[in-house]
Amino acid sequence: MAKKIIFKKLNLIAAAFFTLTLSTAYQPITPPKQEGKSSLNQVRTIVLDAGHGGKDPGARGSKTTEKVIALQVALKLGEKIKKDLPGVKVIYTRSSDVFIDLYKRPDIANKAKADLFISIHCNSANGSKRVRGRNGKYYSQTVRRPTVRGTETFVLGFNRMGKQDVAIRENAAILFEENYEENYGGFDPKDPSSMIVFQLLKTQYRRESIRLGSYMQDEYVRTQRNNRGVQELSLAVLKTAGMPAVLTEIGFISSPQEETYMMSNAGQTEIVTSLFNAIKTYKTSVER
Numbered sequence: 001m002a003k004k005i006i007f008k009k010l011n012l013i014a015a016a017f018f019t020l021t022l023s024t025a026y027q028p029i030t031p032p033k034q035e036g037k038s039s040l041n042q043v044r045t046i047v048l049d050a051g052h053g054g055k056d057p058g059a060r061g062s063k064t065t066e067k068v069i070a071l072q073v074a075l076k077l078g079e080k081i082k083k084d085l086p087g088v089k090v091i092y093t094r095s096s097d098v099f100i101d102l103y104k105r106p107d108i109a110n111k112a113k114a115d116l117f118i119s120i121h122c123n124s125a126n127g128s129k130r131v132r133g134r135n136g137k138y139y140s141q142t143v144r145r146p147t148v149r150g151t152e153t154f155v156l157g158f159n160r161m162g163k164q165d166v167a168i169r170e171n172a173a174i175l176f177e178e179n180y181e182e183n184y185g186g187f188d189p190k191d192p193s194s195m196i197v198f199q200l201l202k203t204q205y206r207r208e209s210i211r212l213g214s215y216m217q218d219e220y221v222r223t224q225r226n227n228r229g230v231q232e233l234s235l236a237v238l239k240t241a242g243m244p245a246v247l248t249e250i251g252f253i254s255s256p257q258e259e260t261y262m263m264s265n266a267g268q269t270e271i272v273t274s275l276f277n278a279i280k281t282y283k284t285s286v287e288r
């Protein structure tokens with residue numbers, strides 16, 4: 001069945017908004033004749049994005065690299081979703097050790113009309129600082145912080161949401177496909193006034209992203225992981241996703257303890273279970 005992205009909730013809010021603010025100039029958006037489902041009230045397709053890959057190793061640990069762990073965890077999570085959430089389609093941005101441009105990753109999700117975009121990464125607390133040598137010249141020195149541990153999940157910060165307009169606008173064809181005129185009482189998604197709908201969508205995607213992120217952090221905590229919370233960041237990989245999207249840092253590869261954990265079968269199973277439970281909780285809550 002074609003996905004008609006005409007959300008019950010969105011319609012109510014949009015209709016109310018239009019009625020309240022623009023009733024003299026615009027017709028309120030009328031509820032669709034046929035009810036459709038959207039990213040905001042269903043989870044049918046999930047894009048799993050294993051960070052980095054190919055020539056880009058990501059952060060380096062003492063035994064492995066971020067790209068390796070991220071791929072292993074993404075593939076295991078995908079397998080679990082396919083097995084335990086029947087009916088949910090899983091799409092990987094990469095399923096092998098290849099390099100994929102950052103912008104292409106959310107693009108894959110947009111084209112697949114995915115309902116969730118989940119990017120999996122490992123953190124690193126190691127950095128470098130500029131120090132002055134005896135000869136007066138500056139050089140960079142690696143700063144190791146092996147004791148920093150824990151998980152955190154990022155959502156797109158408000159300041160970068162402008163970029164999302166493009167994705168949402170491109171997806172407008174999806175949003176309003178199939179008799180949108182009929183469904184929306186002449187509403188034209190290409191009309192500037194439809195930006196209000198994009199604003200509503202962005203706000204909702206953000207809210208849902210934060211919710212999914214919180215579920216993930218809750219699950220990590222259940223397995224005694226250090227909780228660094230849900231945070232906002234201007235991340236290129238999230239900025240053009242036209243759906244709820246998170247980037248989760250499953251642990252610090254710069255911590256020997258967490259590197260070993262993330263490399264181990266038991267550790268990966270625990271992380272995959274946490275992410276799976278969070279997705280399942282999210283799915284149940286939006287599909288209620």
Ligand SMILES: [Zn+2]
Pocket residue numbers: 051052058059066121122
């Ligand atoms: Zn990364």
